[in-house]
Amino acid sequence: MSHVLEVRDLTYSYDGVVNAVEQVSFDVPEGRIVGLIGPNGSGKSTLIKNVFDLLKAQSGRITVNGHRHTTIEAKRDAVYLSSNDYLPEFLSPREYYTMLGKLYGVRLDHERARAYFRDFSMPGRYDDLISGFSHGMRKKSQLVGALVLRRPLTVIDETLNGVDLEAMRIAERELRTLHEDGRAVLLCSHDLTLLERLTDGVVFLDLGILVLDGPTKELVRDGGSLESIVFEHIESEAR
Numbered sequence: 001m002s003h004v005l006e007v008r009d010l011t012y013s014y015d016g017v018v019n020a021v022e023q024v025s026f027d028v029p030e031g032r033i034v035g036l037i038g039p040n041g042s043g044k045s046t047l048i049k050n051v052f053d054l055l056k057a058q059s060g061r062i063t064v065n066g067h068r069h070t071t072i073e074a075k076r077d078a079v080y081l082s083s084n085d086y087l088p089e090f091l092s093p094r095e096y097y098t099m100l101g102k103l104y105g106v107r108l109d110h111e112r113a114r115a116y117f118r119d120f121s122m123p124g125r126y127d128d129l130i131s132g133f134s135h136g137m138r139k140k141s142q143l144v145g146a147l148v149l150r151r152p153l154t155v156i157d158e159t160l161n162g163v164d165l166e167a168m169r170i171a172e173r174e175l176r177t178l179h180e181d182g183r184a185v186l187l188c189s190h191d192l193t194l195l196e197r198l199t200d201g202v203v204f205l206d207l208g209i210l211v212l213d214g215p216t217k218e219l220v221r222d223g224g225s226l227e228s229i230v231f232e233h234i235e236s237e238a239r
């Protein structure tokens with residue numbers, strides 16, 4: 001099985017003194033959803049920003065579909081849903097997705113995107129300016145962008161926080177279709193029950209260090225739940 005994302009010995013420090021991410025290695029294989037978990041400040045967003053070349057690691061190696069993460073090929077194969085809800089205010093979703101399609105060099109399927117807007121209870125908003133969208137609507141618009149782009153790698157940094165239950169159910173269903181299509185997803189979330197349902201594997205960071213990397217089913221079978229695994233680690237003396 002090939003790895004869509006490979007992270008090897010990644011170390012990143014904001015100030016050159018304390019490492020926010022230290023010697024982290026893990027893979028996201030094709031057709032797999034991997035959860036990225038860890039307490040606040042454990043380095044999850046820092047790691048993701050390094051994957052997307054938004055921060056320059058001091059050492060380590062990252063590849064996307066075999067391409068160094070700094071190359072145009074790697075950037076074309078991956079889409080990043082950030083934890084904030086920043087979107088171009090004075091574009092409509094149609095215009096925004098057209099722009100994304102041009103950036104990625106793919107023909108954007110607007111019919112599919114419009115169908116997602118209906119599914120996500122936003123019918124009739126496809127040509128409205130994003131400036132008038134609520135927080136949850138922006139989150140859903142970000143997600144629709146990733147679902148229509150269908151890149152080999154989708155990285156989601158807490159993007160699903162703030163969407164309503166119905167949208168969450170649909171998001172879950174659609175993320176499953178991504179991985180059924182053989183695409184890889186790295187899903188960073190504090191919703192551990194969602195990750196238990198949806199992920200094939202889990203990567204657990206604490207204080208910038210990888211403390212656990214394994215198949216979700218086995219971790220849950222042995223540890224009871226992801227929640228108990230996290231608490232056990234945080235309360236352990238080894239920390």
Ligand SMILES: Nc1ncnc2c1ncn2[C@@H]1O[C@H](COP(=O)(O)OP(=O)(O)OP(=O)(O)O)[C@@H](O)[C@H]1O
Pocket residue numbers: 014015020038039040041042043044045046047
């Ligand atoms: N721009 C920055 N400048 C300096 N330090 C930063 C910056 N961003 C994050 N850090 C520090 O890096 C460490 C890791 O932060 P990061 O945001 O990666 O954690 P996280 O696991 O994503 O947290 P959360 O769950 O709260 O989103 C923390 O100690 C944080 O204070």
